[in-house]
Amino acid sequence: MSVAPVAPPSAWADTRRRATVRLFSRIGTFCLVELQKLRHDRTELVTRAIQPILWLVIFGQTFSRIRAIPTGDVPYLDYLAPGIIAQSALFVAIFYGIQIIWERDAGILTKLLVTPSPRSALVAGKAFAAGVRTISQAIVVLVVAALLGVDLTWNPLKLLAVLVVVVLGAAFFSCLSMTIAGLVLRRDRLMGIGQAITMPLFFASSALYPIAIMPGWLKVLSHANPLTYEVSALRGLLIGTPTNYWLDFGVLLVAAVAGICAAASLLSRLAR
Amino acid sequence: MSAEAASQPEPAVQIAGLSYRFGDHLAVDDLDLTVAPGECFGLLGPNGAGKTTTLRVLNTLYPPQSGSVRVFGLDVRSEAMVVRRMLGYVPQQLSIEGALTGRENVSWFARLFDVPRRERAGRVAEVLEIVDLTDAADRLASTYSGGMVRRLELAQALVNRPALLVLDEPTVGLDPGARDSVWARVQEMQERYGMTVLLTTHYMEEADILCDRVALMHLGRLRAVGSPDDLKTELGPDASLEDVFRHHTGESLAAGEKGGLRDVRGTRRTAQRMG
Numbered sequence: 290m291s292v293a294p295v296a297p298p299s300a301w302a303d304t305r306r307r308a309t310v311r312l313f314s315r316i317g318t319f320c321l322v323e324l325q326k327l328r329h330d331r332t333e334l335v336t337r338a339i340q341p342i343l344w345l346v347i348f349g350q351t352f353s354r355i356r357a358i359p360t361g362d363v364p365y366l367d368y369l370a371p372g373i374i375a376q377s378a379l380f381v382a383i384f385y386g387i388q389i390i391w392e393r394d395a396g397i398l399t400k401l402l403v404t405p406s407p408r409s410a411l412v413a414g415k416a417f418a419a420g421v422r423t424i425s426q427a428i429v430v431l432v433v434a435a436l437l438g439v440d441l442t443w444n445p446l447k448l449l450a451v452l453v454v455v456v457l458g459a460a461f462f463s464c465l466s467m468t469i470a471g472l473v474l475r476r477d478r479l480m481g482i483g484q485a486i487t488m489p490l491f492f493a494s495s496a497l498y499p500i501a502i503m504p505g506w507l508k509v510l511s512h513a514n515p516l517t518y519e520v521s522a523l524r525g526l527l528i529g530t531p532t533n534y535w536l537d538f539g540v541l542l543v544a545a546v547a548g549i550c551a552a553a554s555l556l557s558r559l560a561r
Numbered sequence: 562m563s564a565e566a567a568s569q570p571e572p573a574v575q576i577a578g579l580s581y582r583f584g585d586h587l588a589v590d591d592l593d594l595t596v597a598p599g600e601c602f603g604l605l606g607p608n609g610a611g612k613t614t615t616l617r618v619l620n621t622l623y624p625p626q627s628g629s630v631r632v633f634g635l636d637v638r639s640e641a642m643v644v645r646r647m648l649g650y651v652p653q654q655l656s657i658e659g660a661l662t663g664r665e666n667v668s669w670f671a672r673l674f675d676v677p678r679r680e681r682a683g684r685v686a687e688v689l690e691i692v693d694l695t696d697a698a699d700r701l702a703s704t705y706s707g708g709m710v711r712r713l714e715l716a717q718a719l720v721n722r723p724a725l726l727v728l729d730e731p732t733v734g735l736d737p738g739a740r741d742s743v744w745a746r747v748q749e750m751q752e753r754y755g756m757t758v759l760l761t762t763h764y765m766e767e768a769d770i771l772c773d774r775v776a777l778m779h780l781g782r783l784r785a786v787g788s789p790d791d792l793k794t795e796l797g798p799d800a801s802l803e804d805v806f807r808h809h810t811g812e813s814l815a816a817g818e819k820g821g822l823r824d825v826r827g828t829r830r831t832a833q834r835m836g
Contacts, residue, residue, distance in 0.1 A: 317672075318669065321672075322658075322665070322669050325661055325665050326658075329701060394654075396655070396656030399617075399652045400650060400652060403620045403621055403622055403648065405642045405646050405674065407642075560623075
């Protein structure tokens with residue numbers, strides 16, 4: 290008999306500090322698991338890199354030549370590169386909810402839900418794990434952009450801030466995906482909705498062109514789109530376009546927290 | 562069991578007046594049940610009897626709609642986080658992450674149960690040893706057979722040293738060899754750690770051999786509780802648990818298997834997914 294059958298409840302009494310420690314511990318755990326999965330199977334990294342490369346190489350270089358998009362003194366390829374980082378991160382995150390439906394079908398989610406982890410900690414863990422996946426993506430795009438001659442910053446602090454922006458963006462969009470997963474409960478429907486909303490999110494942002502040239506209604510939409518703020522922060526950090534970092538980081542942080550709350554509140558539906 | 566029970570005033574599980582409803586369907590109907598510490602207790606019945614729902618209320622997944630459910634004296638609703646720390650749970654499906662190795666799968670749950678960093682690697686190795694997966698521990702779990710997956714799940718469920726191990730149909734869909742091996746582990750672990758085991762099954766002969774006591778459930782209601790021997794003796798000298806079940810429910814186990822096919826398909830799908 291090496292097990293004490295009853296743990297004293299007081300030993301696990303939830304203080305605020307303990308809850309915070311646990312939140313960060315869960316985030317760390319899910320990020321680690323994501324890295325382990327990436328280490329075992331790198332094919333996704335390669336296949337996912339193809340699309341952003343095409344955007345930069347074909348779309349970027351063509352539109353640089355025809356000068357159709359007014360970007361001031363900034364070469365169009367330089368202007369586009371941060372947008373493509375945000376876009377590739379969006380594409381990874383928006384389908385992240387599929388994983389949670391898969392885990393639900395496999396019974397893994399049930400087991401996760403009965404570990405001593407608040408639902409918000411599980412969702413936050415998954416959201417930042419999506420961030421880990423998008424970081425690898427962002428690095429690929431950065432390298433490709435540098436090879437194409439884009440004049441990027443090499444300031445390590447700014448590059449670190451770039452990763453923070455990418456992770457926050459991924460956290461929001463993966464939570465959006467998990468929220469939809471909690472509503473539709475099926476992989477194929479999530480795929481459909483994911484496909485349907487990625488392009489509008491992408492086009493109603495400043496990823497490809499400045500907000501100034503958009504029609505009025507699209508301007509309104511783009512201001513409500515967290516992707517716009519993500520792109521804006523990335524552009525500021527990478528190519529020095531002026532931006533309001535407080536606003537950009539603030540919007541991304543609030544969006545990520547709101548996303549975590551929304552997805553966590555729907556997690557019980559997935560447990561049925 | 563007896564010595565443990567004497568020193569433990571609280572029952573391992575105490576369910577009183579539990580009902581659980583999905584829409585119009587009453588899955589569990591006014592259930593009363595007590596499991597003593599150290600006991601191996603079997604919840605028997607066909608699919609649709611309410612076994613899984615009962616376990617899911619017990620493991621804090623579904624908040625009880627009426628009645629009270631306590632684990633070692635703690636209410637599953639108000640003390641859910643503490644209850645979870647005392648439980649090891651293996652769901653019906655084969656629920657492991659095929660993209661991770663066996664060791665990584667167990668280590669993941671060790672972290673989720675806050676096993677201290679110093680002890681983690683040792684604890685993970687220990688439970689992998691118990692379920693006889695040490696040699697396969699660093700292979701991807703997607704290469705495991707069904708029986709190995711089940712044993713890996715047992716390792717995951719044991720890594721937090723649970724006082725109560727909850728197993729939902731642990732051998733459904735396994736071939737007889739793998740089934741025996743899973744049961745042997747469960748018995749070994751129970752002897753080694755003296756934990757309480759609560760399991761569901763519809764294999765009567767297994768319950769007969771393994772369980773100290775069994776409860777027969779049918780359509781959400783409890784029909785009989787007792788040790789397999791007592792239940793059989795009540796009925797006659799040559800009665801089997803299958804006969805006992807028929808006697809108390811008026812049906813054989815095979816009849817009324819609602820959703821039986823669905824379960825089988827689900828298990829097959831899982832097996833395919835795992836490779």
